[in-house]
Amino acid sequence: MNSYTTYKKLIAKTVILSLLTSLAVAFIYGIYIKKRAIDDLARVDARKTSRLAFEALYSAMEKGWSKQELDAIIVRLNEVEPQMKISAYRSPIVAELFGDHGNDKAIRENDPMVAKAMRGEDVLTGDEEIRYLYPIVVKQKCLACHTNAKVGDINGVIDVRFPVANLKISLTTMINSFIVFFVFFTIIIFAILYYKLNKLLVQPIKQFIGMIQEIISNNDMAKRISLKTKIMEVKNIENYFNKMLDSIQDYYEKLQELSDRDYLTGLYNRRKFEEFLTYEVKRSVRHRHKFTILMIDLDNFKYINDTYGHASGDLVLKEVTQIFASNLRNADILARIGGDEFAVILPETSYENGHAVVEKLRASLESTPISLMFDQVSLTASFGIAEYPEQGENIEALLTGSDLAMYKAKRAGKNTIARADQSDQEMATEIQKKGEFLRRAIDEDRVEPFVQPIYSVKTGEIYGYEVLARIRDGERYMAAGQFIEVAESLGFACKIDQIILTKGLMAREERSLWNKRFFFNLSTKSLFGGEYIDVIKSHYEKEPESFQSGVTIEILEREAIHNVNGLMDIIEEMKEIGISFALDDFGSGFSSFVYLKYFDTDFVKIDGEFVKNIVVNEKDRIFVKHIHQISKEFGKKTIAEYVEDEETLQILKEIGVDYAQGFHYGRPHQL
Known part of the structure; x- marks a missing residue:
């Protein structure tokens, strides 16, 4: 088991270690200094003392002083420093001429240190007491008296003793x-x-x-x-x-x-499905085998949502997912590509084998009742089959073929299986006619913005407008629901979004509605295309500084689900230049609450399916109340849709909803 320390403990340990190290170094260095004092400083001091003693004795001898007078000099020297003792011993050469003094002979013979000094070596010894023996070397001037000696001989030894405590160390x-x-x-x-x-x-x-x-x-x-x-x-x-x-x-x-993946069912979404389809086409080309794709649309699913509510509809979609998954192989790819639309890739499967799989799916769905509250419902679906490469050699052709087959099954009475072939020109022609109608409407500038006012529930004043797309067809105007699906499938949605955005902002400028916020519905492709950014930036440059930037983009759940990561990045980037965002139709599915967590939006538009019945339906009222409370805790403003009477408005006031729109306030109209 690892043991850890803290920085405080580390610092304490370092300080203590440093202290102990310094004490150890000081102790060792003290011993070193003491030894050096003994070996060096003591030698210097003792030599000086010995030299002084010798010079004093030599001076007296030159004057012819007697032994007694010389002894008196040594006594006086010892009295100068009581703890120091100075002695002088004659060598045999001196003793030969002048005789021994006291017990010099005994000391020469018995004291090895003296004997060593008599041989001409100075001697330093002792721990507590320093003893230094200084040999007196015969010089030329000494020969006058010491006739039996020669230069270099030893005339005697001066013995100096003093305690270590008296050792003097220089500053x-x-x-x-x-x-x-x-x-x-x-x-x-x-x-x-x-x-x-x-x-x-x-x-x-x-x-x-x-x-x-x-x-x-x-x-x-x-x-x-x-x-x-x-x-x-x-x-x-x-x-x-x-x-x-x-x-x-x-x-x-x-x-x-x-x-x-689709958050509700856990299945792959449309984007991932198309990736798998592209891969399967390449694999089939490489290995030269066929495969089949299925398009599945649940029959009358809107009836379940309207009758039992969107929450029950979500539960049904989960049950349907389980039914389909239990009747497919592990290698088969099941995806949810729309609200009630599913798609399947059957790898290495011909049309005949694929048809058997579809029949199994159809029969299993039809025969499996799904429990809803206190009721049970039976679902059916319309199935379209397309085989590679007979119905198409690329993903666009395969998707179109399977879509046509699914529409064909719908027209055949639902709960059926259909395959697109050459006889389906009528359906293809109808789609082509709608596409041509849209193309002409765009070319002839017949795409117009309508606005529906959004009011402040608290003050009763207009807060802003939701800008809606309409197509002028003679004397009438077509609502978006009549053409938007075909526009998205044929790739016209981005162009329509661009027109509505440009014209809507132009109307805001021309009428100086700078204090009103404009809400726009942009498709996912428009958001990721990025062309709208320059349009909004240019509009903001004309906006007076006294007003805040007032463009809000509404995000639908069906749009957000395909690329959550990318959409989060776009929201973050666009908010930096003053574009705000709103979650549209909030509450229509469980996944809405996930988007509330991950998307940094400013507004939440409560799904009108909950709002329109809050006067008579307590459950819808509870839903609206809690959606508002959750949004408020996330710091977002709420907008209620489908406000069609005063009673509904009063309940929204009691709940505290911030803004509202609907026929009670006004229908969509041209500015």
Whole structure:
């Protein structure tokens, strides 16, 4: 088990270690200084004392003083420093001429130190008491009296003894010694600090940075940090960073799942389905085999939503998913590509085998009742089949063929299976006619913006307008519901969005409605196309500075579900230039609450299916109340749709809804 320390403990340990180190160094250095005093300083002091004693004796001898007078000089020298004792011993050469003095002979013979000094070596010894023996070497001037000697002989030894306590150390030596000790001690301290900080802090941080760089370069959110450290704070950085990576990885996986899968059923969405279809076409070309795709549309599903509510409709979609999945192979790919539309890829499956699979799906769905509240419902579906390569050699042709087959099954009475062939020109012609109508309407500038007012529930004043697309057809105007599906399938939706956005903003400028917010519905392709950005930027440049930027883009659940990651990035980018966002038809599915969590929108438009019946339906009232409360806690304003009478408006006031729109306030009209 690893044991960790904290930075406080590390600092304390470092200080204590440094203190102990300094004490140890001081002790060792003290011993060194003492020894040096004995070996060097004592020798110097003793030599000086011996030299002084010798010079005093020599001066007296030159004057012809007697032995008694010389002894008196030594006595007086000893009295100068009571704790110091000076003795003088004659050598045999001197004794030969002048005789021994006292017990000199016995000392020469019995004291090895004296004997050693008599041979011409100065001797330093002692621990508590210093003893220095200084040999007196015969010089030329000594020969006048010492006729039996020659230069270099030893005339005698001066013996100096004094305690270590009396040792005198020079100030220079002490200062130099202190400087050396301080420098050495400082080096030791910094060396310890450098080693500790480098090992326990710098190296883990470098390792930490290196691992972060590796995670970024490899985009590997599964990798985790592991630092070699004993410091608790550094270990905490590791733990919390890994927890953050866990959260990011979980968040990333959820976003990835949202971008690839339908949140409600867990099936692949349209974008991912088309990716699989592209891959299957390439695989079939390479291996030269057939495969089949199915388009499935639930029959009369709107009746379930209207009768039992959207929540029950969501439960039905989940049950249908289970029924279909249980009758398909593991290799088959099942996707939800729309509200009540499903699609299936049957790899390496011919039309004949694919038809058998579809019949199994149809029969299983028809024979499996689904429980709803206190009732049971039986569902059927219309199935369209397209075979590769007979119905198309690319994904566009296959999708068109399977769509045509599904519409053909619908027209045949529903709960049937159909295959697109050459006889389906009538349906293809109808779609083509609608497409041509849209193309002409765009070319002839017959796409017009209508607006429906949005009122403040609290003040009763107009807050803004929702801008809606209409197509002028003679004396009448076609609502978006009559053409938008075909426009999306044929690729006209982006162009229509661009026209409505441009004309709507132009009307806001011409009528100086700068204090009114304009709400626009843009398709996903328009959002990701990015052409609308320059239009809004140009509009904002004309807006007076006294007003806030007033363009809001509404996002539908069916639009958001296909690319959650990309849409989040767009919202974040566009909010920086003053574009706000609203979640439209909120509450129509369980996934709405997920988008409320992930999308940084400013408004929530409560689905009109809940609003229009709140006067008579307590459950709808509860839904609206809680949607408003949740939105408020997320810091978002609420807008109620389908407000068609005063009673509904009063209930919305009681709930606290911020804004409302509907026939009670006004129908869509031209500005």
